Amino acid sequence: MEWEYDVVVIGTGTAGTDIAAHCRKAGKSVAIADYRRFGGTCALWGCIPKKVLGAAAEVVARAGDLHGKGIVGKAAIDWPALMAFEHTFTDPVPGSKEEYFRKTGIDAYHGRARFTGEQTVEVGGETLRGMHIVVATGAKPRPVHVPGADLMTTSSEFLYLQNLPKRIVFIGGGYISFEFAHVAARAGAEATILQRSGRVLKQFDPDLVDRLITASDEAGIAVRLNMPLKSIEQTDGGLLVRAGDAGEHTFEADMVVHGVGRVPETEGLDLAKGGIETDRKGIVVNEYLQSVSNSAVYVAGDANPTGIQLTPVATIDAHTVVDNILNGNTRKADYSLVPSAVFTVPALAAVGLSEEAAKKKGVEYDLHSGDMSSWYASRRIGLAHAVYKLLLEKETGRILGAHVLGDNAGEIINLFSLAIRQNLTADDLTYDTMLYAYPTSTYEITYMVKGKGS
Known part of the structure; x- marks a missing residue:
């Protein structure tokens, strides 16, 4: 029919x-x-x-x-x-x-x-x-063309595990691996992330990512760089992962999770x-x-x-x-301003220009950055790793990019996304101009725009 x-x-x-x-x-x-x-x-x-x-x-x-x-x-x-x-x-x-x-x-x-x-x-x-x-x-x-690739557990399957294995190796250093590794480690598993290149979470500021790697290590997550996957083998004791340029590094696991993208x-x-x-x-x-x-x-x-x-x-x-x-075709796809977040603990979020992108475009900017771990919102919950970076247009002070690692980073980045969309300047977000509920994580935007901790 x-x-x-x-x-x-x-x-x-x-x-x-x-x-x-x-x-x-x-x-x-x-x-x-x-x-x-x-x-x-x-x-x-x-x-x-x-x-x-x-x-x-x-x-x-x-x-x-x-x-x-x-x-x-x-x-x-x-x-x-x-x-x-x-x-x-x-x-x-x-x-x-x-x-x-x-x-x-x-x-x-x-x-x-x-x-x-x-x-x-x-x-x-x-x-x-x-x-x-x-x-x-x-x-x-994403298809992975190595021997034993079919032994990997997908992210969809991981979300419905009835029991959590003790030793888990995550392949790939993106959102999926980091978010799931933070869950697995807090649930008592031994979590290892293997990244084929020398950089993980490439969409985010490398300095903030390095701090997240430190936080991950302290949570019991081993992040191993330059570890391209070579094979996965079934053994009597579980799974054996071979990685490295020649497969010279081995990792024993009860589960290997696919995290190399979709x-x-x-x-x-x-x-x-x-x-x-x-x-x-x-x-x-x-x-x-x-x-x-x-x-x-x-x-x-x-x-x-x-x-x-x-x-x-x-x-x-x-x-x-x-x-x-x-x-009719009246609307074009626009991805010029997309906020994104990795929901680890602490969370990592970004919107707008990165330093790398600004330099490539020849944009002149002032950088406000600092450590927020001693600020109230972090200290009250014992958070040891909280940092930020803001890129401000040099002549106008207009906010061009925001990068945050810390508590409620995803919520904070949404406000910066709105600020960038509305062409707001750093002065527009100070406590002289805008009232915030206090004490809150978002109130600390007033410190960021003033460059506290830079």
């Missing part, structure tokens, strides 16, 4: 659901399809469950930091109980999505979608014809049958997130190779695609 729709969306994550909802609200007939549980990465295999685990890790870290400062005893994580709590967040998602689609008149299909023509996809034996088709299929772990999940879509051009990164799109070879097709969220794999970016992609479907 063949169905006619104004919009067919493939994927039920943040981007796919948003696009389906807004197009339906605008009076369009909409179908949505997914072969996985409805809900997408953020709700089921990413942000939400990750933050639930991270909250428990933070409690353990806080108790340890305040030991001898009024706190006695040791906090500990009951992993099965924590998993049960996590499930209270994730288990309701697929059903609620299904009910939402039903109530709003969005036709939902379960099964893998594949293109059968430029404006048709087949799902579960049914052909869906759409005036527009949106690929919002999310991402999958790529758009477009395999199996039969893109060629849809006349959809691809390159090594994925579907080739224009500035409107439209396929360059098939104008009926748009791409959004983690499936979009030109974007950044973050949930707020998926939302921006969704709004861009909706505007372009409803109004």
Whole structure:
């Protein structure tokens, strides 16, 4: 049977659901399809469950930091109980999505979608014809081509472990490895991060990253640089990881976690049958997130190779695609100011220009930087590692970039993101100009803009 729709969306994550909802609200007939549980990465295999685990890790870290400062005893994580709590967040998602689609008149299909023509996809034996088709299929772990790669545990699987192994090796020095290693270490596991190059968390300021590595080491996490993965072997005692240029370094583990990044999940879509051009990164799109070879097709969220794999970016992609479907190509994708955070303990966050980027662009700036560990917000919780950097335009004092390692770094960076978006200067954020609730972490922005600790 063949169905006619104004919009067919493939994927039920943040981007796919948003696009389906807004197009339906605008009076369009909409179908949505997914072969996985409805809900997408953020709700089921990413942000939400990750933050639930991270909250428990933070409690353990806080108790340890305040030991001898009024706190006695040791906090500990009951992993099965924590998993049960996590499930209270994730288990309701697929059903609620299904009910939402039903109530709003969005036709939902379960099964893998594949293109059968430029404006048709087949799902579960049914052909869906759409005036527009949106690929919002999310991402999958980047393929790793070494012997034993199939022995790795994915980040999705890690989030649903019924029992936490004692020895865990994380491959790759990005968000996934650091965030999960901080959870694992606080839950009592021996955590090791292996990074193929000499730098981890490359999207962030290297000085702040170095401080996070120190904090990680103190939490019992071993960060090993210049350790390219060579192989993983099954042994009687678990797994043996070989790393280094010649595989000369070995690490024993009970679990090896894939943390080397994710790529758009477009395999199996039969893109060629849809006349959809691809390159090594994925579907080739224009500035409107439209396929360059098939104008009926748009791409959004983690499936979009030109974007950044973050949930707020998926939302921006969704709004861009909706505007372009409803109004013609009127809105271009804009990733010029994207705040990001690594939810370790302490957290690391950034927005705007880095020193490296400013120098490459020839931007003249003043640098405010300093150690915040003695400031109230850090000292009251016993946080030993808290630092910041601000880049201010030399002539105007306009805020160009902000980098924070510390408590509530993600919340602080959101305010700096707003300040940059609104072209605010350092003077605009001082306590002479703006009132803050006190004492709070965000009040200390007033010290940062004045260059305290520089």
